Amino acid sequence: MEKHILVTNDDGVTAPGLLALVAEMKKIGKVSVFVPDRNWSGGGHVKTLDRALRVKETRLADGTPAFASDGAPSDCVALATLGFLKEPIDLVVSGINNGANLGHDVTYSGTVTAAMEASIAGIPSVAVSLELLENHVSDMDYAPSARIARKVVERVLANGLAPEFLLNVNVPYLAHDQIKGFQMTRQGLRVYHSRLDERVDPRGRAYYWIGGDAPTGVAERGSDVGALADGYVSITPLQLDLTAYRALSEINTWNWQDD
Amino acid sequence: MEKHILVTNDDGVTAPGLLALVAEMKKIGKVSVFVPDRNWSGGGHVKTLDRALRVKETRLADGTPAFASDGAPSDCVALATLGFLKEPIDLVVSGINNGANLGHDVTYSGTVTAAMEASIAGIPSVAVSLELLENHVSDMDYAPSARIARKVVERVLANGLAPEFLLNVNVPYLAHDQIKGFQMTRQGLRVYHSRLDERVDPRGRAYYWIGGDAPTGVAERGSDVGALADGYVSITPLQLDLTAYRALSEINTWNWQDD
Numbered sequence: 001m002e003k004h005i006l007v008t009n010d011d012g013v014t015a016p017g018l019l020a021l022v023a024e025m026k027k028i029g030k031v032s033v034f035v036p037d038r039n040w041s042g043g044g045h046v047k048t049l050d051r052a053l054r055v056k057e058t059r060l061a062d063g064t065p066a067f068a069s070d071g072a073p074s075d076c077v078a079l080a081t082l083g084f085l086k087e088p089i090d091l092v093v094s095g096i097n098n099g100a101n102l103g104h105d106v107t108y109s110g111t112v113t114a115a116m117e118a119s120i121a122g123i124p125s126v127a128v129s130l131e132l133l134e135n136h137v138s139d140m141d142y143a144p145s146a147r148i149a150r151k152v153v154e155r156v157l158a159n160g161l162a163p164e165f166l167l168n169v170n171v172p173y174l175a176h177d178q179i180k181g182f183q184m185t186r187q188g189l190r191v192y193h194s195r196l197d198e199r200v201d202p203r204g205r206a207y208y209w210i211g212g213d214a215p216t217g218v219a220e221r222g223s224d225v226g227a228l229a230d231g232y233v234s235i236t237p238l239q240l241d242l243t244a245y246r247a248l249s250e251i252n253t254w255n256w257q258d259d
Numbered sequence: 260m261e262k263h264i265l266v267t268n269d270d271g272v273t274a275p276g277l278l279a280l281v282a283e284m285k286k287i288g289k290v291s292v293f294v295p296d297r298n299w300s301g302g303g304h305v306k307t308l309d310r311a312l313r314v315k316e317t318r319l320a321d322g323t324p325a326f327a328s329d330g331a332p333s334d335c336v337a338l339a340t341l342g343f344l345k346e347p348i349d350l351v352v353s354g355i356n357n358g359a360n361l362g363h364d365v366t367y368s369g370t371v372t373a374a375m376e377a378s379i380a381g382i383p384s385v386a387v388s389l390e391l392l393e394n395h396v397s398d399m400d401y402a403p404s405a406r407i408a409r410k411v412v413e414r415v416l417a418n419g420l421a422p423e424f425l426l427n428v429n430v431p432y433l434a435h436d437q438i439k440g441f442q443m444t445r446q447g448l449r450v451y452h453s454r455l456d457e458r459v460d461p462r463g464r465a466y467y468w469i470g471g472d473a474p475t476g477v478a479e480r481g482s483d484v485g486a487l488a489d490g491y492v493s494i495t496p497l498q499l500d501l502t503a504y505r506a507l508s509e510i511n512t513w514n515w516q517d518d
Contacts, residue, residue, distance in 0.1 A: 044303025044331070045366040052458070052466040072303070078469055082455040104379050104499055107304040107366055120363050120451070155513045165506045182515040186502040192379070196341040199311070207311040210337055237510055239503035240363055243445040247424045247496035254414045256441040 003029035003090040003157055006118075008076050010040045010097060010110025013058060013068040017096035017130065020142035022064055024150040025093060028157070032089070033066035034080040036073055036110075041099075045113035046072035053079060073114035081121040092118035093153055095128030096145050100170045102217055102224045103190030106238060115166045119240060124161040126152055131173040131228055132214075144179065145171040148233050164241070170224055170234040183232040188223030191216045262288035262349040262416055265377075267335050269299045269356060269369025272317060272327040276355035276389065279401035281323055283409040284352060287416070291348070292325035293339040295332055295369075300358075304372035305331035312338060332373035340380040351377035352412055354387035355404050359429045361476055361483045362449030365497060374425045378499060383420040385411055390432040390487055391473075403438065404430040407492050423500070429483055429493040442491040447482030450475045 005025050009018045013035050025031045037056060053071040060066050067084070069076050077092060097111040106112045111127045118125035130145040148171050156167065168187075172179060197211030217225035227234035264284050268277045272294050284290045296315065312330040319325050326343070328335050336351060356370040365371045370386045377384035389404040407430050415426065427446075431438060454471030476484030486493035 039309070042306040042308050044305045044333070044372060046303045047301040047367050047469065049301050049469055050298070052468050054464075054466055074303070075469070078453065079455065079467060082453055082469070084455060084467070106501055107372065107375060107499065108306050113303060113366065116366060155515070159510075159513050162506070165503045167510075184507050184511045186504070186507070187500050194337065194341055196338065196343060205313075207313055208338060208343070209311050210306065210308055210334070210341070235510065237503040237506035238501040239506070240366065240501070241446050242365055242497040242499070242501065244424045244496040244498035245445070247421070247498070248443050248445070251418075251426075251494065251496055252443045254418050256414070 004087050005029045005031050006080055006089045006092045007031055007033050008073055008092065008094050008114045009035050010043065010073040010114065012036050012039045013066060015098065017098055017142045019060055019062060020146035021093065021096050021128065021149055022060060024146040025153065028150060028154060032080065032085055033060065033064060034076045035066060035068055036076060037068040037070055040072050040110040042108050043072050043110045044108055045116055046074050047078065048072065048075045055079065055084065073110040074117035077114050077117040081123065089123055091153060091156060092123050092125040093128065093149065096142050096149060097129035099129060099132040100228060101127065101129040101168060102170060102228065103188045105190055106168060106187065112168055116240060119163055119166045122163045124156055124163055125166045126156060126169060127166065128169045128171065130171050133173050144174065144176040147176060152235065165237045165239055168236040168238050170228050172228050172231050174231060178231065179233060180231045183227035183234055185224045185227045185234045185236045186222055187236050188220055188225035189218040191218065263346050264288045264290050265339055265348045265351045266290055266292050267294050267332055267351065267353050267373045269295065269302065269332040269373065271295050271298045272325060274357065276357055276401045278319055278321060279405035280352065280355050280387065280408055281319060283405040284412065287409060287413060291339065291344055292319065292323060293335045294325060294327055295335060296327040296329055299331050299369040301367050302331050302369045303367055304375055305333050306337065307331065307334045314338065314343065332369040333376035336373050336376040340382065348382055350412060350415060351382050351384040352387065352408065353384065355401050355408060356388035358388060358391040359487060360386065360388040360427060361429060361487065362447045364449055365427060365446065371427055375499060378422055378425045381422045383415055383422055384425045385415060385428060386425065387428045387430065389430050392432050403435040406435060411494065424496045424498055427495040427497050429487050431487050431490050433490060437490065438492060439490045442486040442493055444483045444486045444493045444495045445481055446495050447479055447484035448477040450477065
């Protein structure tokens with residue numbers, strides 16, 4: 001039976017990465033599109049409970065029907081899976097994000113947290129992000145990364161993926177024949193270069209940007225950062241059990257009895 | 260030397276749980292308060308980069324000076340640690356949240372993601388949440404949980420905590436002498452009962468609430484849910500490496516060569 005694939009993203013309904021991803025997903029199943037109506041980058045794993053959400057029927061640039069909501073990417077997945085879409089969803093794919101999601105990025109990322117929401121709903125999910133070049137162009141070519149996304153989704157559908165896992169896929173910005181292959185990786189180390197940027201508005205009041213340079217990373221072998229730096233597609237299986245098991249016994253030895 | 264403790268929360272500057280926590284933290288160190296100016300529950304791990312943030316100098320109900328920002332809890336920690344506070348911060352404590360943060364709650368939770376932000380900044384951190392009773396009262400007593408929070412923070416300061424770990428502390432809603440003790444736990448299983456609640460506005464347009472009953476959990480021994488159900492304080496060490504190491508080898512066996 002044809003698979004039903006939900007496509008979402010965090011760059012919003014007009015993002016070219018979404019368009020490229022949807023085009024590839026249509027080759028392997030029935031596609032529903034449910035995305036935020038605006039950019040939600042860095043928005044984190046949101047569950048909107050304090051306000052109602054609107055859903056608009058719209059179309060992507062190629063005419064594909066899409067639902068756009070004023071919620072976060074994870075809200076879009078929640079709405080879709082809670083019954084807004086009547087047909088059961090076999091897989092959720094989120095992206096293609098404009099910029100890699102590596103290391104500690106994963107809990108901030110709207111792309112990845114949308115996939116987390118699917119995982120919590122018991123649906124296999126894949127987040128796909130494309131590396132940004134330092135001097136990035138506005139008309140990035142998402143076609144090679146969308147083709148990669150299809151290959152990954154095909155393998156998930158063929159092999160099955162326990163819903164407690166999700167795949168975080170990062171694609172180097174290279175032509176298709178320059179990509180060296182796939183590497184299964186661990187989550188690596190991001191290095192953030194955020195800086196507090198204090199300014200004064202025309203009325204003399206201070207305001208603050210979280211500024212600074214874009215994050216870099218430690219390109220260790222076997223990590224997502226390392227794979228990308230070497231020209232490989234990085235595939236990191238993630239889980240939502242964040243327990244630091246190796247810290248448990250240490251903390252257990254602390255004296256918890258005395259006041 | 261006196262320790263410098265940053266207190267934040269996700270229920271905002273007027274929350275009674277913040278007041279109780281600050282009062283206890285003052286007993287063990289110098290306290291700075293930097294919190295959101297409104298409730299951010301379920302707001303996720305936010306990094307606000309698309310707008311500037313405002314910071315207001317204010318006071319808590321007991322007169323304690325506090326900074327309140329229009330950013331998320333994690334933004335408050337980012338601003339504070341990036342240089343808004345001039346003195347180095349030894350520990351970040353977030354809470355006391357009005358409601359437990361168990362199982363999959365941790366990536367949604369503003370309380371926990373504020374602690375994650377501290378962890379990423381290399382600062383030991385503790386998130387503290389108080390169980391909500393089913394028929395919860397508006398004037399909850401945060402004093403026992405604040406006393407628990409102080410005990411936990413004292414132990415972290417005494418023993419040290421590698422910054423890649425953070426502690427997620429959940430306190431049962433019991434009188435101090437009814438709390439059975441501390442249990443070091445793993446992240447348990449939340450069971451969400453969300454339901455799509457479609458309504459129609461006075462102008463005939465649909466809108467959607469993420470509704471349904473409050474989440475429950477699987478009260479397994481050794482888990483956060485189980486400890487709380489048994490009347491213990493649950494202490495779960497969390498980490499920000501979400502790699503599903505046990506899935507890595509399985510996924511490696513998939514055929515990644517063929518097109």
